[in-house]
Amino acid sequence: MLGATFMGVKLGILGLGTVGTGTVKLLQDKNGRHPLLQDIEIYRVGVRSLDKPRDVQLPEGVITTDLEGIVNDPEIDIVVELMGGLEPARTLILKAIANGKHIVTANKAAISRFGAEIFTAANQAGVYVMLEASVGGGIPVIQPLKQSLSVNQISAVTGIVNGTTNYILTRMQTEGSDFADVLADAQKLGYAEADPTADVDGWDAGDKIAILASLGFGGRINREQVYCEGIRQVSKTDIAYASKLGFVIKLLAIAQNVKNGHRDNSLLSVRVHPTLVPQTHPLASINGVYNAILVEGEPIGQVMFFGPGAGEGATASAVSADILNLVANLKTNHAHLNPTLACRHQHYSEIAPISELVTRFYTRFLTEDHPGVIGQLGTCFGKHGVSLESVVQTGFHGQLAEIVVVTHDVREGDFRQALAEIAAMPAINSIPSIFRVL
């Protein structure tokens, strides 16, 4: 709680997995780092199993399975939630807040879904919820959006915010391999989780862009309204075609102001999908497990944040910085919440449906190989106001011709209507790939 006399700070950490272990190691390794680390005591660490071997040394009795006991313990000032998942993380965070404890969390899944409830409770209790590690792992992006860039009018936040999918796409690009083979290898190497769904289906990136959109555009985001499409349908064929056309395929998380309105009444497009990115774009060269977030605003122009989006040490760096920020605040004994650290907005941003998006499209068709097919495609697209930037017929799949089309900017709803008509044409065998183009 704010306003108390400073006595050093006691942490209750929930979770001692990858990020919890990294955080404990970093907080214990005080030499040559920030002097405020001296004021921090790791008081309790909550885990599921007491029998698991741990990679850190902690005094007897610090590790416990009683997580309720941690969030209710009057000695604890800050609860550091590093367990992940929706429940019991949500309930424990809310109990800790009700008990006047500040929160540090890396949990994008819980924050993107329960942020409204959590931040409302925190403001009422006069405590902070810090979440730097929740997006881009060790990359500072949450605090820059809240503080360093706070006077800008943000027009777009575009990120590669999932390391697993960026690793898979990068290897597909460099080796010419298929998605399933690279995924299996990434799992063997420990880059992708045993259940890779949240990463490869775009949900993890969806959670992260919901958080970035909320901070960038100053309104709450309904997570259900974030459009999410993953990378399962990206094939080596499309990566090769994209390359010939001057693009790389990246899983982008995008939040864009689509109505040039005032910050408080803007209309946002918030979405995750595989995207053809021009090879000259700053995000095109972000490879492997790295993340990058490009923020565009006025008057700043473009700023890009790049670095390790996950991993023990990198994520611990972000968690520990949040803890230090809170320690500094507790030490200076403010009576009111600092508005550049607390959540300031209560209204929900209006989110445009994906059908209203205006973008370019890349589409690959497999068709009968006879004269007039390209003409039929062009006529149907023209009827729906879809103008074509390029049409190439370069290859064959057995008896079928392969035609790749890139459109000019078009309203997605109109494009989909045209595609539905095209799909029903007798000459069209299938439409294996449809991707948006940046």
Ligand SMILES: NC(=O)C1=CN([C@@H]2O[C@H](COP(=O)(O)OP(=O)(O)OC[C@H]3O[C@@H](n4cnc5c(N)ncnc54)[C@H](OP(=O)(O)O)[C@@H]3O)[C@@H](O)[C@H]2O)C=CC1
């Ligand atoms: N790993 C990374 O690089 C990154 C992770 N994050 C986020 O950080 C958070 C933690 O991730 P990570 O460290 O990888 O997760 P891990 O699975 O490695 O660790 C989770 C920890 O929480 C404990 N835990 C989980 N559920 C319970 C429960 N119900 N009761 C008691 N203890 C529980 C586990 O206990 P036990 O050890 O006994 O099993 C374990 O110590 C997640 O929100 C994740 O999304 C964010 C950025 C990067």
Ligand SMILES: N[C@@H](CC=O)C(=O)O
């Ligand atoms: N699974 C995530 C890591 C944590 O945020 C990723 O692959 O980027």
Ligand code: NA
């Ligand atoms: Na971060």
